[in-house]
Amino acid sequence: MTSSEIRGRRMVGLFLLGLLFFNFPILSLFDQATLIFGIPVFFLYLFSVWLLFVLLLFVISQSTPHTQYHEDRR
Amino acid sequence: MLATETVIFVSLCYIGLLFGIAYYGDKRADTGRSIISNPYIYALSLAVYCTAWTFYGSVGLAASAGPAFLTIFIGPTLMAALGWLVVKKIVRISKVHRITSIADFIGSRYGKSMTLGGVVTVIAVLGIIPYISLQLKAISSSFLLIKQYPSLAPLPSPGAIHLWNDTTFYVALLLALFAILFGTRNLEATERHEGLVAAIAFESIIKLVAFLVVGIFVTFFLFNGFSDIGRKAMASVELRRLLTLNSGTGTYASWLAHIFLSMMAIIFLPRQFQVMVVENVNEKHLNHAIWLFPLYLVAINIFVLPVAFAGLIFFGSKGFDADMFLLLLPMANQQIFLTLLVFIGGMSAATGMVIVETVALSTMICNDLIMPVLLRMHASKLAQREDLSSILLSIRRLSIIFVLLLGYAYFHFAGEYYTLVSIGLVSFTAVAQFAPAALIGIFWKGGTRTGALMGLLAGFFVWFYTLFLPSLAGAGLIPQDFLEHGPFGITFLKPFALFGLDAFDHITHAVFWSMTANLGFYIVGSLFSRPSALEHSQATMFVDVYRYIGRVHDSSIWRGTAYLPDLISMLQRFIGRKRAEAALDSYAMQYSINPNESLTRDPGLVNHIEKLLAGAIGSASARAMVASVVKEEPLGIDEVMEILNETRQAIVYSHELERTTAELRAANQRLQELDRMKDDFISTVSHELRTPLTAIRSLAEILHDYPDTPSNRQNEFTGIIIKETRRLTRLITQVLDFQKLESGRTEWNITSVDMKDVIEDAVSATRQLVDKQQIQMQVHLPEKSHPIQGDRDQLIRAMVNLISNAVKFCDPDRGWIVIQLSISDDRAVVSVTDNGIGISEADQKKIFNKFQQVINPTLGRPSGTGLGLSITRQIIQHHQGRLEVKSTRGKGATFNFFLPLSNFAKKE
Structure with missing residues (x-):
């Protein structure tokens, strides 16, 4: 498996994670009109997840996965 | 007081600056020192996604529906993660096949089909027109507003204004001029526009800076930071409503639908395809754009909600257009500089979109709609024309004007019916129709031309019926009755509640039905039709693009006779003498053909020429053009036999491989067996050797240590020693004999x-x-x-x-x-x-x-x-x-x- 393929798989994983956190029903947990530090909780949640997502995009896209298999040596 | 002249002067200076950048970019590209060849410019150019809709419309949407505006940006962020898989593949395919637009891409995938390319073009043009009208509206509204500075009077309805007094009309003409100057400036009809991309990247910086500066001004100078606005919003019943999604029936469904739409839009909007795929200089730039672009989206959205709330709090219920809050807030606070900055930022967003979009659409109209028709009707006449690139450019310029005028017409007659945001979503729904044919097409070889055509037409029809027609009806162009009671009073077919489905909003409703129809027909059509040979080979080359790297030229399913000078002169007429010669030279170099020798007209060369042409006029047209010069002969029985033979040989070869593998595996097993036996042998032999040796040694030791052993005992011992040594000898002889026999060295x-x-x-x-x-x-x-x-x-x-x-x-x-x-x-x-x-x-x-x-x-x-x-x-x-x-x-x-x-x- 090439490093590009490994990265591709991680990206798909990240995408699925994003789909989960940006959608019903998790979204509904934060869908309430309250403030945290004066910031609406729904927006605080969305922007935090969003930034975290971008950070992970950065980490995965810049990582260089090891492509060599670890050999079992007797 | 802000004079109209000042506004126009500033605008012209800005446009002049853009031209300067574009000119510089093109000049650098000509000398081979590209300024856009870095991931940051690439990511910024992707931000052409953020149009006036983002710049003004997001605030408007946030002020009326709260968090919903974010879906349009969350979708592309999610898609960035899939970019590694999807976009990279599309970019690679497009580079290999010299794809110039999304119409070209889909047409090429399904056997270089002209029909498909044409259908995609029509859908794209009709789908994008509302979107362009939206930009026109934004520019003209902002211009009219800023002209009244510092007065804040509401604007008159556009329908009421006569054509010649309508600013929007002149804006449309002006934008057409920009697009022509930027996108079709060069005489060479190539699809890459380095200068244009540089200018777009610059515009992306300007609109971001403008938004951030005004956002900071509003949040920290008009108010005391985020929390101040947040608390004031909480205090108002009206605004509290906007802090949540107000989860009712279908809210989350439309949330998901909007995310889906924007995911598709980021790839399939003609302008996105242009900057992301066609203008891509280096695939590696994607690595950075994948996170830079989403970061840009986060940045440009941070102040949307604060500005929206600030506007609502500041203006109260005075009936101001929330879409223009970003401009109205600095105006109301007498900030001339900020007002101008916002105006320029908004103009950046709108012009960037319109220029790239019209250039992309004009390429599609020219290559996939007009050229195929011209070629079909006047192929021989065209082939005799000396200079074809000027024809291409004229067609493109006229297309740009045509598209912008259509945009203006839509704005003038129907623009009032939808709000800014839903106009954009109407366009998104249209381009989402490309998703099944394009996305499934690059992963599934089974998709056929018939399936793609059926899917696209079905999806497009549903879109047209559930979104486009209602907007015309809303504008009074067709009877209003159609919306409320369905066509001819059939309520079952009401465009907003097709088959009685009324759980969703209009967009989600249209997305659901159009995608269902599209996907359904695509799959069923593909399963029940048979692809042609060309479709089949194109499908393979698209799906397995990574496997066929460097081998695309050897498509063996071609046979024809061509007069080489004909081919080359045709190439020269389309892409210019210099470029044609350079391209042929590099071809000769690549396949180490001596350039002094004439190139032979092998299928590889014809294929190469077709690809070069495809870069200028699209793959379907290029194919037709080459076919007009090349006398393509039907495959004779010999060729068919040869192809069959090659296939058969490949099969035989693979069988041989299998057999050899099996043999090797057996040999390996045998070796392992032998190895085990050898181990056994050594342990047996050493055991056998040790027994007599031990006896001999112990007896000899006794004899040595006790010289006075009785002589009869001594005799007995030496007798045993002799016997044991004989046994040893026998053993060794046997082992040696065996060894000899085994290795075949025995003398018989x-x-x-x-x-x-x-x-x-x-x-x-x-x-x-x-x-x-x-x-x-x-x-x-x-x-x-x-x-x-x-x-x-x-x-x-x-x-x-x-x-x-x-x-x-x-x-x-x-x-x-x-x-x-x-x-x-x-x-x-x-x-x-x-x-x-x-x-x-x-x-x-x-x-x-x-x-x-x-x-x-x-x-x-x-x-x-x-x-x-x-x-x-x-x-x-x-x-x-x-x-x-x-x-x-x-x-x-x-x-x-x-x-x-x-x-x-x-x-x-």
């Missing part, structure tokens, strides 16, 4: 031998051994002698081995051995029978293998090396004979061997 001394003599010699050699064990031995020999060809000594050894083997396993008390020689037709049969423990059936198969020993359950491990029978068999086999065993467990064993009689004996 073949003479005429009488088996009778052999048996008698062997019997006398083993007599001592037999007598010692008190075994009765009977020998039955025929009277007549029967000579065979063989090595006397070796045969004796074989006999001795068999006899001593029989002795070893004989009944210990009343043992007997029978040796018999008999002669059948042409062979001598020798049998050695004993009454020993016998050999079980399982062991019978193994005893002839070297180092295999039958473990005697009572006596334990037998003596000997386990080589005896193996050696015997080797000897017999060397004489073209056969050695076999018959035995029942506990009832003794008979070893038979058969030797062919020599020819001489047979004659007797």
Whole structure:
């Protein structure tokens, strides 16, 4: 498996994670009109997840996965 | 007071600056030192996604529906993660096939289909027109507003204004001029526009900076930071509503639908395809754009909600257009500089979108709509024209004007019906129709042209019916009745509640039905139609693009005759003499053809020329153009046979591979077996060697340490030592013999031998051994002698081995051995029978293998090396004979061997 393929798989994983956190029903947990530090909780949640997502995009896209298999040596 | 002249002057300065950047970018590209060849410019150019809709419309949406505006940016963020898989593949395919637009991409995937390319173009143009009208609206509204500075009077409705007094009309014309100057400035009709991309990237910076600066001004200067706005919003019942999604029926459904739409839009909007795929300089830039672009989206959205709330709090319910809050807030606070900055930012967003979009659409209209028709009707006339690139450019320029005028018309007649945001979503829904054909098409070879065409048409029809027609009805162009009661009063077909489905908002409703129809027809159509050969090969080259790198030129399914100068002159007319020559030279270099020799018109070259043309006029047109020059012949029986033959050879080859693999695997297993046997052998032999050695050594030590041992004891000891050393010698001889036999180094001394003599010699050699064990031995020999060809000594050894083997396993008390020689037709049969423990059936198969020993359950491990029978068999086999065993467990064993009689004996 090439490093590009490994990265591709991680990206798909990240995408699925994003789909989960940006959608019903998790979204509904934060869908309430309250403030945290004066910031609406729904927006605080969305922007935090969003930034975290971008950070992970950065980490995965810049990582260089090891492509060599670890050999079992007797 | 802000004079109209000032606004126009600032705008013109800004446009001038853009031209400067574009000019510089093009100049650098010509000298080969591209300024856009870095991931940051690439990511910024992707931000052409953020249009006036983002700049003004997001605030408007946030002010009316709260968080919903974010979906349009979350979708592309999610898509960035899939970009690694999807976008990279699309970019690679487009580079390999010189794809110039999304229409070209889909057409090319399904067998370079002109029809598909045309359909995609029509959908794209109709779908994008509302979106362009939205930009026109934004620019003209902002211009009219800023003209009144510092007054904040509401704007008149556009429908009420006469054409010649309508600013929007002039904005449209001006934008058409920009697009023509930017996108079709060069005489060369190529699809890459480095200068344009540089200018777009610059515009992305400007709109971001403008938004951030005003956002900071509003949040931290008009208010006391985020929390101040947040608390004030909480205090108002109206605004509290906007802090949540107000989860009702279908809210989350439309949330998801909007995310889906924007995910598709980021790839399939013609302008996104243009900057992301066509203008991509280096695939590696994607690595950075994947996170830079989403980061840009986060940044430009941070202040949307604060500005929206600030506007609502500041203006209260005075009826101002929330879409223009970003401009109105600085104006109301007498900030001339900020007002101008916002105006320029908004203009950046709108012009960037319009320019790239119209350039992309004009390419599609030219390459996939007009050229195919022209080629079909006047192919021969076109081929005679000297300079075709000027025709191409004219077509494109006219297309740009056409598209912008359509946009204006839509704005003028129907623009009032939808809000800013839903106009954009109408366009998104239209381009989402490309998703099944394009996305599934690059992963699934089974998708066919028929399926793609059916899917696209079905999805497009549903879109047209559920979104586009209603907007015309809303504008009064067709009866309003159509919306409320359905066509001809059939409520079942109401465009906003098709088949009675009214759980969703209009957009989600349209997305659901159009995608269902599109996907359904695509898949069913693909499953029930058969692709042509060209479709099949294109599908393979798209899906397996990574596998065919560097091999695309050898498509063998082509045959035709072409007059090479015709081909080359055609190429020159389309892409210019200089570029054509350079391209052909590099082709000659790549395949190491001497450029002085004329290029032969092999299929590879024709293919290459077609690709070069595709870069200028699209793949379907290029194919038609080449076909008009090349006299393509139907595949003859010979070619078909050749192709079949190649296929057959490939299959044979793969079978061979399989067989070789199997053989290797067997050999490997055999080697492992041998290795194991060798280990066994060494442990057996060393055990056998150690036993006598230990005895010899201990006896010798006794003799050495105790010289005064009685002499009879000494004799006894030395006797044992001698016996043991003999045994050792025998053992070693046997091992060596075996080694020799195995490796085929034994010297065979073949003479005429009488088996009778052999048996008698062997019997006398083993007599001592037999007598010692008190075994009765009977020998039955025929009277007549029967000579065979063989090595006397070796045969004796074989006999001795068999006899001593029989002795070893004989009944210990009343043992007997029978040796018999008999002669059948042409062979001598020798049998050695004993009454020993016998050999079980399982062991019978193994005893002839070297180092295999039958473990005697009572006596334990037998003596000997386990080589005896193996050696015997080797000897017999060397004489073209056969050695076999018959035995029942506990009832003794008979070893038979058969030797062919020599020819001489047979004659007797």
